[in-house]
Amino acid sequence: MAQPHELRERGLRLTPQRELVLAAVRELDHATPEEIAEKVRQTHPGINLSTAYRNLETLENVGLVQHSHLGHGGASYHASEEVAHLHLVCGTCGSVGDAPIEVASSFVNELSEDYGFRTDVSHFAVYGTCSTCSQKELE
Amino acid sequence: MAQPHELRERGLRLTPQRELVLAAVRELDHATPEEIAEKVRQTHPGINLSTAYRNLETLENVGLVQHSHLGHGGASYHASEEVAHLHLVCGTCGSVGDAPIEVASSFVNELSEDYGFRTDVSHFAVYGTCSTCSQKELE
DNA sequence: CTGAATCTGCGAATCATTCGCAAGTGGTCT
DNA sequence: AGACCACTTGCGAATGATTCGCAGATTCAG
Ligand SMILES: [Mn+2]
Ligand SMILES: [Mn+2]
Ligand SMILES: [Zn+2]
Ligand SMILES: [Zn+2]
Numbered sequence: 001m002a003q004p005h006e007l008r009e010r011g012l013r014l015t016p017q018r019e020l021v022l023a024a025v026r027e028l029d030h031a032t033p034e035e036i037a038e039k040v041r042q043t044h045p046g047i048n049l050s051t052a053y054r055n056l057e058t059l060e061n062v063g064l065v066q067h068s069h070l071g072h073g074g075a076s077y078h079a080s081e082e083v084a085h086l087h088l089v090c091g092t093c094g095s096v097g098d099a100p101i102e103v104a105s106s107f108v109n110e111l112s113e114d115y116g117f118r119t120d121v122s123h124f125a126v127y128g129t130c131s132t133c134s135q136k137e138l139e
Numbered sequence: 140m141a142q143p144h145e146l147r148e149r150g151l152r153l154t155p156q157r158e159l160v161l162a163a164v165r166e167l168d169h170a171t172p173e174e175i176a177e178k179v180r181q182t183h184p185g186i187n188l189s190t191a192y193r194n195l196e197t198l199e200n201v202g203l204v205q206h207s208h209l210g211h212g213g214a215s216y217h218a219s220e221e222v223a224h225l226h227l228v229c230g231t232c233g234s235v236g237d238a239p240i241e242v243a244s245s246f247v248n249e250l251s252e253d254y255g256f257r258t259d260v261s262h263f264a265v266y267g268t269c270s271t272c273s274q275k276e277l278e
Numbered sequence: 279c280t281g282a283a284t285c286t287g288c289g290a291a292t293c294a295t296t297c298g299c300a301a302g303t304g305g306t307c308t
Numbered sequence: 309a310g311a312c313c314a315c316t317t318g319c320g321a322a323t324g325a326t327t328c329g330c331a332g333a334t335t336c337a338g
Pocket of ligand 4: 232233269
């Protein structure tokens with residue numbers, strides 16, 4: 001018995017564009033739709049940007065990819081199987097650091113207990129000032 | 140000794156548009172540039188949307204207003220003197236709830252101690268699923 | 279009161295994302 | 309293999325949000 005393809009078993013048609021978009025999301029990390037389309041073009045030069053957008057939305061609907069917001073602008077996409085982590089975005093220098101989600105577990109628990117709110121800490125970045133920029137402020 | 144106007148003492152010229160934009164930010168809470176311009180039009184019908192954008196940027200530069208991101212889209216502005224609080228945004232129903240920033244204090248401390256990162260927890264919303272939507276999922 | 283620097287209104291330009299539609303393709307059922 | 313139809317794609321246009329360029333108006337120091 002042919003083992004169903006991961007896209008087919010979610011009710012999606014298998015098109016080269018769709019497979020390549022998914023592969024690009026997996027290779028690149030936190031990539032924008034534009035960057036993903038650019039990556040796909042290495043293999044499939046004709047892909048249209050709107051096809052990338054449409055497939056990202058479709059893939060997100062079936063849970064294979066997710067988006068998050070790392071800056072003030074548009075979203076970036078990552079594969080769902082990727083290990084979740086926090087993004088520490090510095091508003092001064094723009095750097096993006098990582099931290100394990102465990103750092104937020106007590107915060108998440110408190111919101112859950114006090115407000116019944118189930119938090120996805122990695123959907124939005126954590127905004128602030130990085131240590132480097134904090135030190136420069138003292139000068 | 141004439142006591143300098145809050146805008147003048149920050150090196151800004153005093154224009155009716157600028158004062159009205161600041162007043163609108165203070166009256167409305169978490170308003171978009173569009174909503175702020177709309178509010179200003181009640182008093183000064185001629186104000187242009189781009190003037191609202193420019194003044195919001197200017198007022199933010201001198202620290203009188205700040206912006207935050209409550210959804211996937213554009214920013215919203217609030218007065219700096221306003222009491223900071225968390226925004227709990229539900230990705231399912233879109234509701235925006237509030238919570239005191241103290242809920243995040245241990246999280247903020249941990250990021251500070253472990254990464255030297257000074258977090259502004261209210262710049263980005265806290266994303267997740269509200270209690271109402273969580274319960275509906277169980278059905 | 280004057281002049282230079284700063285602001286404003288207006289329309290056009292950008293940028294990101296979404297749409298409409300006609301042509302192309304994938305999966306299913308003979 | 310062949311036919312059919314729903315799903316996809318490419319393309320260009322439409323949107324919506326924000327930014328720019330510029331010429332005329334305003335603010336404020338001198
Ligand atoms: Mn921001
Ligand atoms: Mn989002
Ligand atoms: Zn920094
Ligand atoms: Zn909800």
